[in-house]
Amino acid sequence: MSQCRTETGGRIDRSRKLSFTFDGVQLYGVQGDTLASALLANGVHLVGRSFKYHRPRGFLGAGTEEPNALVRVIRDSARSTPNVRATSVELYDGLIAESQNRWPSLKFDVGAINDALSPLLPAGFYYKTFMWPRSAWHKLYEPNIRAAAGLGRAPEGADPDSYAQRFAHCDVLVIGAGPAGLAAAQTAARTGAHVMLCDEQAEFGGSLLDDPEALIDGQPSAQWLQGVIADLKARPNVTLLQRTTAFGYFPHNLIGLNERVTEHLSAPHQNLPRERLWQVRATEVVLATGAIERPLVFPGNDRPGIMLASAARTYLNRYGVRVGKRAVIVAGCDAAYAAALDLKAAGITIAAICDVRPSADGPAAARARAAGLAITTNTTILGTRGRLRVQSVRLGHLEISGSIRPGVTVACDTVLMSGGYTPTVHLYSQSRGKLRFDSTSHVFVPGTSAERERSAGACKGIDGLHAVLADGAAQGLSAAAATGFAGSPRHYTVVATETSGIGIPGALPQPGKTPPAKAFVDFQNDVTSKDLALATREGFESIEHIKRFTTTGMATDQGRTSGMNALGIIAKDFGREIPSIGLTTFRMPYTPTSFGILAGYARGDLFDPVRRTAAHDSAAALGAVFEDVGMWKRAWYFPKSSEDMHAAVERECLAVRNGVGMFDASTLGKIEVVGPDAATFLNRFYVNNWANLAVGRTRYGILLRDDGFVYDDGVIARIADDRFHVTTTTGGAARVFALMEDYLQTEWPDLKVWITSTTEQWSVVAVQGPRSRDVIAKLVTDIDISHNAMPHMSVANGRICGIPMMLFRVSFTGELGFEVNVPAHYGKAVWDALYEAGREFGITPYGTEAMHVLRAEKGYIIVGQETDGTATPDDVGLTWAIGKTKPDFLGKRAIARPAMTATGRKQLVGLLTLDPQVQLEEGAQVIATPKQPVPMTLIGHVTSSYMSSVLGHSIALAMIKDGRARIGETLYVPMPDGDIPVKVTAPVFYDAEGVRLNG
Amino acid sequence: MLVIQCPFCGPRPELEFAHGGEAHIARPSDPASVTIEEWGAFLYLRKNTRGVHAERWRHVRGCGRFFNALRDTTTDQFIATYKAGEAPPASATGGAV
Numbered sequence A: 001m002s003q004c005r006t007e008t009g010g011r012i013d014r015s016r017k018l019s020f021t022f023d024g025v026q027l028y029g030v031q032g033d034t035l036a037s038a039l040l041a042n043g044v045h046l047v048g049r050s051f052k053y054h055r056p057r058g059f060l061g062a063g064t065e066e067p068n069a070l071v072r073v074i075r076d077s078a079r080s081t082p083n084v085r086a087t088s089v090e091l092y093d094g095l096i097a098e099s100q101n102r103w104p105s106l107k108f109d110v111g112a113i114n115d116a117l118s119p120l121l122p123a124g125f126y127y128k129t130f131m132w133p134r135s136a137w138h139k140l141y142e143p144n145i146r147a148a149a150g151l152g153r154a155p156e157g158a159d160p161d162s163y164a165q166r167f168a169h170c171d172v173l174v175i176g177a178g179p180a181g182l183a184a185a186q187t188a189a190r191t192g193a194h195v196m197l198c199d200e201q202a203e204f205g206g207s208l209l210d211d212p213e214a215l216i217d218g219q220p221s222a223q224w225l226q227g228v229i230a231d232l233k234a235r236p237n238v239t240l241l242q243r244t245t246a247f248g249y250f251p252h253n254l255i256g257l258n259e260r261v262t263e264h265l266s267a268p269h270q271n272l273p274r275e276r277l278w279q280v281r282a283t284e285v286v287l288a289t290g291a292i293e294r295p296l297v298f299p300g301n302d303r304p305g306i307m308l309a310s311a312a313r314t315y316l317n318r319y320g321v322r323v324g325k326r327a328v329i330v331a332g333c334d335a336a337y338a339a340a341l342d343l344k345a346a347g348i349t350i351a352a353i354c355d356v357r358p359s360a361d362g363p364a365a366a367r368a369r370a371a372g373l374a375i376t377t378n379t380t381i382l383g384t385r386g387r388l389r390v391q392s393v394r395l396g397h398l399e400i401s402g403s404i405r406p407g408v409t410v411a412c413d414t415v416l417m418s419g420g421y422t423p424t425v426h427l428y429s430q431s432r433g434k435l436r437f438d439s440t441s442h443v444f445v446p447g448t449s450a451e452r453e454r455s456a457g458a459c460k461g462i463d464g465l466h467a468v469l470a471d472g473a474a475q476g477l478s479a480a481a482a483t484g485f486a487g488s489p490r491h492y493t494v495v496a497t498e499t500s501g502i503g504i505p506g507a508l509p510q511p512g513k514t515p516p517a518k519a520f521v522d523f524q525n526d527v528t529s530k531d532l533a534l535a536t537r538e539g540f541e542s543i544e545h546i547k548r549f550t551t552t553g554m555a556t557d558q559g560r561t562s563g564m565n566a567l568g569i570i571a572k573d574f575g576r577e578i579p580s581i582g583l584t585t586f587r588m589p590y591t592p593t594s595f596g597i598l599a600g601y602a603r604g605d606l607f608d609p610v611r612r613t614a615a616h617d618s619a620a621a622l623g624a625v626f627e628d629v630g631m632w633k634r635a636w637y638f639p640k641s642s643e644d645m646h647a648a649v650e651r652e653c654l655a656v657r658n659g660v661g662m663f664d665a666s667t668l669g670k671i672e673v674v675g676p677d678a679a680t681f682l683n684r685f686y687v688n689n690w691a692n693l694a695v696g697r698t699r700y701g702i703l704l705r706d707d708g709f710v711y712d713d714g715v716i717a718r719i720a721d722d723r724f725h726v727t728t729t730t731g732g733a734a735r736v737f738a739l740m741e742d743y744l745q746t747e748w749p750d751l752k753v754w755i756t757s758t759t760e761q762w763s764v765v766a767v768q769g770p771r772s773r774d775v776i777a778k779l780v781t782d783i784d785i786s787h788n789a790m791p792h793m794s795v796a797n798g799r800i801c802g803i804p805m806m807l808f809r810v811s812f813t814g815e816l817g818f819e820v821n822v823p824a825h826y827g828k829a830v831w832d833a834l835y836e837a838g839r840e841f842g843i844t845p846y847g848t849e850a851m852h853v854l855r856a857e858k859g860y861i862i863v864g865q866e867t868d869g870t871a872t873p874d875d876v877g878l879t880w881a882i883g884k885t886k887p888d889f890l891g892k893r894a895i896a897r898p899a900m901t902a903t904g905r906k907q908l909v910g911l912l913t914l915d916p917q918v919q920l921e922e923g924a925q926v927i928a929t930p931k932q933p934v935p936m937t938l939i940g941h942v943t944s945s946y947m948s949s950v951l952g953h954s955i956a957l958a959m960i961k962d963g964r965a966r967i968g969e970t971l972y973v974p975m976p977d978g979d980i981p982v983k984v985t986a987p988v989f990y991d992a993e994g995v996r997l998n999g
Numbered sequence B: 001m002l003v004i005q006c007p008f009c010g011p012r013p014e015l016e017f018a019h020g021g022e023a024h025i026a027r028p029s030d031p032a033s034v035t036i037e038e039w040g041a042f043l044y045l046r047k048n049t050r051g052v053h054a055e056r057w058r059h060v061r062g063c064g065r066f067f068n069a070l071r072d073t074t075t076d077q078f079i080a081t082y083k084a085g086e087a088p089p090a091s092a093t094g095g096a097v
């Protein structure tokens, strides 16, 4: 065991040795270590290079506040995590860690040239310098800045781990299991309320873990802690979550918890999720998030070996690690004395205690003096030395005159600083609670709550173990009472050295008017007091602007250790009070949170539900290639052995035109509209006249919204007087249904109409082509399907293969066609039967691509392809469908606006390229005259474009300004290779008279 | 994620609901009789209230019903929810709606 490790004490198991590597060097720690404590036990202080200046950095803290010690932890080739705080990584056997932001090595880093250049790299440097010449930004500045910037490297492969998500409800959620949180949880749990208690650390206890000397109710703190945890564990109404960070406070008391399940294990079981997201809805929340010690701002305050006094105490008392041999204590707060006493007792030489304040009279200072430690008050630090580890500090003495007298240089390997404690109000602030500035302690504390929450203990500025326990118990009791559970108050007796957390804001005094260089405020973003002074000099006044200009508080630690110091420095510069400077917003997450838990189970196959039609497997067996249409898998085309898509589509189209094809139309939206007022409702809803639609007949319906623009279309059949079968586009089914519900529930609640989505109740096979009747005639019974008995646009009930069927005679191809509707679970059987029956006629399954070509040859629009939410029925040539005599329907008032029929609107037309083999690009723009300079005058765009096999040339549909008046004109489609001349035609390319429909 | 009190089902998490825009905008009963400006206002003009706002929600992944709510847009707190067609509870609005 190294000499840094104490022989006894701490909460580690010295008998369980763990091996790990840091930058390739094998080291040993023990069970219970963090990576940070294990490194320190090996005397390793240098763990990283700073973000901007590449300065050597060590540990500032011992917990989640750590800004410097960001490392990459590598578990295996597929699992590495950058930017994790070494202070929060639990050591396990075989852990591999690497330092970051250095090249070629941590001890010799080329990027450190930035430190020498630092006078040239002040705040705002990037904004000012790289503005000119503009062209250099993309080619030169940005790539180089990007290469030099950033912390860590993201892993390159897909994340092999799984992440769990769950919801939970509780009466009282207690966040933080320090003394306040434990007291709150135990008091609330005793009332019978359902209590959840979470803490980000591996062990419950918070500050108690650093304070083994304290006695609570006559017991040493460790024993008391054990008792409380055992009591909580035994209660069925209590849920305990260790290693669980409350990272976000969302409206209505929804708290996001990030539970790290396997991160600390050497060999996690493969069935365990790596992390788990808890979304907890709590009736009442108790925030017991503690307080974080502030560093002091003085020149060279960032060298390895300079750390928070509380951190040194944590390393010693919790992990049995001495952080050095000879320490200088810099006190702006009495907490420094507690650290000095503990370190002295562990055999560390206290070389000096410098208190910047005029006097040091607290009980801890008195104990320090009694222990023989000398304290010099009115003392500041003028500078430090030491390249990879602090070697000395230079003291300065504050004179009554206000000037500073240089003092001695004190040799040391450790500097411990304490600037006072900042309440951790991040979650409180996220909950939109208003903060209040406490002018005694110079910090912000919770003021007026916005949610049903309360803060307890140090996070609301309460000092001292007894007061914290008492407040925790009181808040736990009050939270439980607010949920209807009554209990009795708890009292504690405490014996401990109580230190005040009140410190000093801002920087240590320095001689001269200009702020010193390299007095760091924000360690992670390398922001100095000089940068802040520059920002105020440059005229920034808003704290939000200063933050963005200097980047202070914008690093991954969100200014945990820097925020109050920055405010103090800025306030002093302006000669104003801190509250008048304001405070930047605290945002979630409290600590960096993996994308894994946010994605949770929604990955790969589970990312989005997949909808397959009943006949999917039959189509797949026929070789179908599928495309995604919304969540549906639709057969796109059915290639034979060596066919490409073009060849397959050409064959499929010709089969439908010349013989017979079959198409799975099951994805079409289907809504059954039922009730005595069904026809009235549809009359108001669709543009068409439904009152005169006879039972057994169908009609092509067009739906507008009240803004007059085409929203959806589909065939609607009247099944009975009071029953309609409405079809919608595949993509529009849900929104049409929602719109129907909206009008029925809120505008026309008097109508007796009920609507039901039947999309998934019916399987639909479209059998299309001149031989379609021959095919279905072999299977259909109970219906006369002759042309006279069942003309175009009719519907009838019958049977197919003995199965109940609704048969439509409809066509989206322009050919004689039927659509066979059967209950969905018969879909595959009927598809297979139709395929077998059609073999003798050469039946050809066709996919969505052929369907698109066939309908385009006929000029049938697709809503969302020809229309874009700004097309009226007239624009797309559908005025004929409108029921002219109806007093009202959705969109009627809007399409009567003059602007809706004014000249200059885009209208649907056909385009034929002069070269029949040239196919236009969908989305291409159209111009009236060739060879236009940029910007061209655009008069429309191509909406659909295909090669038509039956016509032997390409066809296109387009929306062109005043298009119908331009029929016969030549227009141009500008492409990179030149303008393509096109002739404007009517949008129907094939069988314009429609005779083929009558088969 | 808000908790929303469906008047038919009780409190449910926001992810069961769809927002439906401002409430109490009635479609003119005789659209032909309104001016273009009035029709445009019906279609497009909304209050964008800072404070107590009457808005529509649909319990789309629940009972499917539309209903109205009074929500303070500055705090996200609901003051009341009530059925479509009902007037907002007067005591809750302070006459703001």
Ligand SMILES: [Zn+2]
Pocket (backbone or CB within 6 Å): B006, B007, B008, B009, B010, B059, B062, B063, B064, B065
């Ligand atoms: Zn409901």
